Amino acid sequence: MAAPEASRAASASGAAVPVPPPPPAGGARRASAGRGSGPVLLAAAGPLSAVAAAVAVATGVLTAPTALLGLALLGAAAAILRALLEPAAGGLPPLAQALALIRGRRAIFPRDFSGAKLERWQIEAMLEAARWAPTHKKTEPWRFVVLGGQAKGEFEALTIKLCRERLPADKAEATVAKLERKAGKDWKSVSNYIAICMKRHADQLPEWEEVAAVSCAVQNAWLAATAAGVACYWSSWQEAARTAPEMLEFLGMEPGDQCLGFIVAGVAEPGRAEGYKAARRPLEAIAEWRL
Numbered sequence: 001m002a003a004p005e006a007s008r009a010a011s012a013s014g015a016a017v018p019v020p021p022p023p024p025a026g027g028a029r030r031a032s033a034g035r036g037s038g039p040v041l042l043a044a045a046g047p048l049s050a051v052a053a054a055v056a057v058a059t060g061v062l063t064a065p066t067a068l069l070g071l072a073l074l075g076a077a078a079a080i081l082r083a084l085l086e087p088a089a090g091g092l093p094p095l096a097q098a099l100a101l102i103r104g105r106r107a108i109f110p111r112d113f114s115g116a117k118l119e120r121w122q123i124e125a126m127l128e129a130a131r132w133a134p135t136h137k138k139t140e141p142w143r144f145v146v147l148g149g150q151a152k153g154e155f156e157a158l159t160i161k162l163c164r165e166r167l168p169a170d171k172a173e174a175t176v177a178k179l180e181r182k183a184g185k186d187w188k189s190v191s192n193y194i195a196i197c198m199k200r201h202a203d204q205l206p207e208w209e210e211v212a213a214v215s216c217a218v219q220n221a222w223l224a225a226t227a228a229g230v231a232c233y234w235s236s237w238q239e240a241a242r243t244a245p246e247m248l249e250f251l252g253m254e255p256g257d258q259c260l261g262f263i264v265a266g267v268a269e270p271g272r273a274e275g276y277k278a279a280r281r282p283l284e285a286i287a288e289w290r291l
């Protein structure tokens, strides 16, 4: 189901928040919040409309309740516009910029990577964002292993070996053939795999809470990747390889820890990221309001 171009989110007070349409994928850095004369006009609109309402009531054009309702609606619209365009509390980015980044994030696949290598700062930006994810009991269960160069080749070879050894014979042959084709093609354009690992604190939290915290960290990293010009997607990878004790050992993890997949990252061919389109169910289909 295609999402409407400008979906509308109901605020707690019942007013509708107009959400700007998403920028093209990878274009978040270029998205403009449309600052400039907007705040000045808004500042002037309040007093001017109050004067206009008073004149309208005095001359009998509007009744007092109608004029008051008009002023209240104008006030609500001004508050929404301010939230969209002006810095949030503490000087944080305006709502319009935050939503543009969230909606502009896309899964971009290796077939659209150029083969160029990512800069270290780009991956560090992703990891920096990841470590600010929410974490119950502050266990910070996320661990990441960045694989590039020789380690990347070892990881790919280990994946194929584990699939050959661990899959049932009737599946192993076709899967290994498919992976070997990928190794000769798509995988060559990958700059880095980033293993997504979860350090378990079984004495403190149920597993789902730590999986959720690591997932939040991945989303943070993915948003930072979007802003830093990194093309990537979250791959669950081949289960036979991901869940093997040898893979955990390769990643430096301990028994009981888990690997939750890999961020497959690279540099997009110019213009390719912008070609990715996405849709989501509208708000009405996913949320129920009981106010």
Ligand SMILES: Cc1cc2nc3c(=O)[nH]c(=O)nc-3n(C[C@H](O)[C@H](O)[C@H](O)COP(=O)(O)O)c2cc1C
Binding pocket: 105, 106, 107, 108, 233, 234, 235, 236, 237, 261, 278, 279
């Ligand atoms: C936990 C998780 C695992 C995923 N594993 C895969 C995968 O193995 N292969 C794949 O093509 N996409 C995978 N994806 C990425 C989704 O396919 C991607 O988010 C989807 O294509 C929607 O694209 P969008 O995020 O750009 O809207 C995974 C996503 C999540 C959250």
